[in-house]
Amino acid sequence: MELIGKYHFVTESYLLDFRGRVTIPMMGNYMLHAASSHAATRGFGFSDMTEKNTAWVLTRLAMEIYRYPVMSEPVTLYTWIDDVGRLFTQRCFQLTDAADVILAYARSIWGAIDIATRRPTMLDIAALGKYIADRPCPIEKPGKIAAIENESFGIPYQVKYSDLDINGHFNSIKYIEHLLDMFDIGFFRNKEVQRFEISYLSEGMYGMPLTLHKQEMLPDEYALAVCCEGKAICRAKVQFAL
Amino acid sequence: MELIGKYHFVTESYLLDFRGRVTIPMMGNYMLHAASSHAATRGFGFSDMTEKNTAWVLTRLAMEIYRYPVMSEPVTLYTWIDDVGRLFTQRCFQLTDAADVILAYARSIWGAIDIATRRPTMLDIAALGKYIADRPCPIEKPGKIAAIENESFGIPYQVKYSDLDINGHFNSIKYIEHLLDMFDIGFFRNKEVQRFEISYLSEGMYGMPLTLHKQEMLPDEYALAVCCEGKAICRAKVQFAL
Numbered sequence: 347m348e349l350i351g352k353y354h355f356v357t358e359s360y361l362l363d364f365r366g367r368v369t370i371p372m373m374g375n376y377m378l379h380a381a382s383s384h385a386a387t388r389g390f391g392f393s394d395m396t397e398k399n400t401a402w403v404l405t406r407l408a409m410e411i412y413r414y415p416v417m418s419e420p421v422t423l424y425t426w427i428d429d430v431g432r433l434f435t436q437r438c439f440q441l442t443d444a445a446d447v448i449l450a451y452a453r454s455i456w457g458a459i460d461i462a463t464r465r466p467t468m469l470d471i472a473a474l475g476k477y478i479a480d481r482p483c484p485i486e487k488p489g490k491i492a493a494i495e496n497e498s499f500g501i502p503y504q505v506k507y508s509d510l511d512i513n514g515h516f517n518s519i520k521y522i523e524h525l526l527d528m529f530d531i532g533f534f535r536n537k538e539v540q541r542f543e544i545s546y547l548s549e550g551m552y553g554m555p556l557t558l559h560k561q562e563m564l565p566d567e568y569a570l571a572v573c574c575e576g577k578a579i580c581r582a583k584v585q586f587a588l
Numbered sequence: 589m590e591l592i593g594k595y596h597f598v599t600e601s602y603l604l605d606f607r608g609r610v611t612i613p614m615m616g617n618y619m620l621h622a623a624s625s626h627a628a629t630r631g632f633g634f635s636d637m638t639e640k641n642t643a644w645v646l647t648r649l650a651m652e653i654y655r656y657p658v659m660s661e662p663v664t665l666y667t668w669i670d671d672v673g674r675l676f677t678q679r680c681f682q683l684t685d686a687a688d689v690i691l692a693y694a695r696s697i698w699g700a701i702d703i704a705t706r707r708p709t710m711l712d713i714a715a716l717g718k719y720i721a722d723r724p725c726p727i728e729k730p731g732k733i734a735a736i737e738n739e740s741f742g743i744p745y746q747v748k749y750s751d752l753d754i755n756g757h758f759n760s761i762k763y764i765e766h767l768l769d770m771f772d773i774g775f776f777r778n779k780e781v782q783r784f785e786i787s788y789l790s791e792g793m794y795g796m797p798l799t800l801h802k803q804e805m806l807p808d809e810y811a812l813a814v815c816c817e818g819k820a821i822c823r824a825k826v827q828f829a830l
Contacts, residue, residue, distance in 0.1 A: 359634045360620045360759070364752040364794075371750065378602045392601045393660070417754070418635070506769035507776055508613065510606040512659065517602070527748035531794050534749055552606075552773050 349479035350426040351384035357415045365534065367414035370542050371523045374407065377439050377452055378519070380425040384437075388477055390470070400458045400467050404518050405434065406488035408543040409452035413443075420444050426479035430471050433457055438483035451485045464549070488543050491581040492561075492569040500557025500573060501528065505550060516550025516572075521580050525570045528560045533586060537566065540587035548579045591721035592668040593626035599657045607776065609656035612784050613765045616649065619681050619694060620761070622667040626679075630719055632712070642700045642709050646760050647676065648730035650785040651694035655685075662686050668721035672713050675699055680725035693727045706791070730785050733823040734803075734811040742799025742815060743770065747792060758792025758814075763822050767812045770802045775828060779808065782829035790821045 355376055363369045385391040385402070395401050415421050422442050429436040439452040460467045503524065511517040522544060550556065550572065556579075559571040563583075570582040597618055605611045627633040627644070637643050657663050664684050671678040681694040702709045745766065753759040764786060792798065792814065798821075801813040805825075812824040 358621055359624060359754055360761070361617070362754045363749065364754065364756040366754045369750065375603070379600060382601060507605065507771065507773055508611065508765045508769050510773075512601055512604045512606065512608045514606040519602070523750045527750050529749065531749055531752075 347388055349477055350424055350481060351380055351387075353380040353383060353423045353425070354420065355423065356418060356420045359417050362417060363534065364531075366417050370409070370411075370526060370539055371519045373409060373411070373441070373450065373452075374519045374522055376423055376441075377407075377425070377454065380423045380439065381437055381454070384425050390474060395458065396461070399461045401461050401513065403457050403459050404454060404546060405457050406455040406543075406545050407452065407518075408454075408485065408488040408541065409439075409450055410485045410541045411450040411539065413447075413449045414538065415441075415443070415449060421449065424481075426481055427474060427477045428453070428479070428483060430469060430474040430478060432468055432471065433466055435469055435474055438481070440481075440483065451483050453483055453485060453487055455488060485541075488545060491543065491545055491583045492563060493571070493578060493581070494559055494561040494569045495571050495573045495576060495578050498559040498561045498571075500559050503556045503558050503572070505552050505554055505556060509550075510552060514552070518546060521546070521550070521572060522582070524558060525572070525582050526584070528558055528570065537586040537588055539584055541585040542582070543584075544580065544582040546580050550574070550579050589630055591719055592666055592723060593622055593629075595622040595625060595665045595667070596662065597665065598660060598662045601659050604659060605776065606773075608659050612651070612653075612768060612781055613761050615651060615653070615683070615692065615694075616761045616764055618665055618683075619649075619667070619696065622665045622681065623679055623696070626667050632716060637700065638703070641703045643703050643755065645699050645701050646696060646788060647699050648697040648785075648787050649694065649760075650696075650727065650730040650783065651681075651692055652727045652783045653692040653781065655689075655691050656780065657683075657685070657691060663691065666723075668723055669716060669719045670695070670721070670725060672711060672716040672720060674710055674713065675708055677711055677716055680723070682723075682725065693725050695725055695727060695729055697730060727783075730787060733785065733787055733825045734805060735813070735820060735823070736801055736803040736811045737813050737815045737818060737820050740801040740803040740813075742801050745798045745800050745814075747794050747796055747798060751792075752794060756794070760788060763788070763792070763814060764824070766800060767814070767824050768826070770800055770812065779828040779830055781826055783827040784824070785826075786822065786824040788822050792816070792821050
């Protein structure tokens with residue numbers, strides 16, 4: 347089995363944003379697809395985890411986009427394991443266009459939880475470790491994100507049916523969608539998200555009284571958060587560029 | 589070229605709802621994918637329309653679901669043209685599982701608009717008509733939906749970045765998502781949407797002060813609407829079954 351997974355997508359017109367470009371949440375969906383396919387064909391996918399009463403949990407994701415795919419554009423997404431530890435594994439992504447030009451890189455960090463207790467469980471380092479690939483992913487790892495929940499106004503948000511994933515928790519891609527929706531359309535008209543980074547701290551559940559937070563940290567750089575009763579359950583950082 | 593298009597999908601775990609089933613909006617996405625692929629390979633797709641300064645507009649969609657696809661389930665979606673008139677064409681869908689058991693049927697009605705004026709344009713009856721297939725789609729056509737905007741309380745809704753499609757208008761699938769999100773999670777826990785029907789009346793734009801409406805018409809049957817300043821821009825009807 348190849349170390350590196352290679353997945354082809356063709357962007358779909360009805361899933362593009364108003365500029366005719368793939369959105370960050372859609373890039374996230376491509377990555378989840380590639381990650382779950384890569385894992386499933388190597389014996390550590392969703393079903394393999396379920397058999398051991400465990401589940402993968404995405405804890406961090408950082409992506410840097412050099413060019414956004416446009417309509418009906420065929421793209422290739424490569425994914426591989428970069429590192430495996432006792433509690434976390436790192437998975438990288440590289441998105442390229444048909445001429446092999448690199449469009450984006452991403453780094454993700456995953457942990458496993460016991461389905462019943464929702465507590466972290468140890469990873470099978472031997473099983474995962476044999477798939478570690480030595481391929482460059484030249485972007486900064488997901489880092490520390492400023493806590494802004496006490497200094498910013500929170501927009502109330504109620505978790506809805508469409509926000510929930512198969513585990514009954516807030517879908518990780520939906521967090522991204524709601525956080526980016528805090529920006530006025532003008533941001534997307536004039537600028538691009540050049541780097542997006544998110545850190546999932548605890549599970550969002552139906553009925554939680556959430557608030558969405560946003561604060562400018564530097565010109566074109568924002569810290570974001572989703573909070574439940576003042577405590578962040580998710581933090582993110584977005585950098586815009588012209 | 590075959591009259592009937594046949595498209596294969598495998599459901600993805602991270603796109604399922606909290607019950608582990610494909611959602612109505614996701615079924616809609618499968619249908620849009622099939623419709624746009626079917627049209628594109630027969631010379632009347634998105635790009636062909638753009639060349640003539642026109643665009644397809646989905647005006648109505650009705651689906652009846654007998655069984656929802658579950659995790660990692662391979663499904664096949666058939667689509668064909670049922671009828672073509674001067675202003676509207678009807679497209680049908682049939683979703684089947686791996687054992688050829690029918691999971692759902694859907695009927696959709698499409699018109700074409702001039703991109704510049706946003707006014708309806710005539711369809712090329714000869715070009716489209718040669719693809720009409722004689723295949724049964726035994727569900728009721730999209731019909732009249734009760735106007736409830738004056739008798740129901742409207743929940744304010746602001747159009748966001750993620751709601752916009754490539755034309756800069758409210759994405760037709762996002763309407764469905766927001767309308768279904770008005771139902772408490774308990775509905776989805778205990779019942780299934782058995783029939784969903786939507787009628788798009790006018791284009792939703794960024795910045796419009798919208799309201800979402802819901803009213804029970806019969807036991808387990810609801811009329812829904814998206815309104816702008818009291819006028820419906822979209823109406824829908826949902827029927828739940830045990």
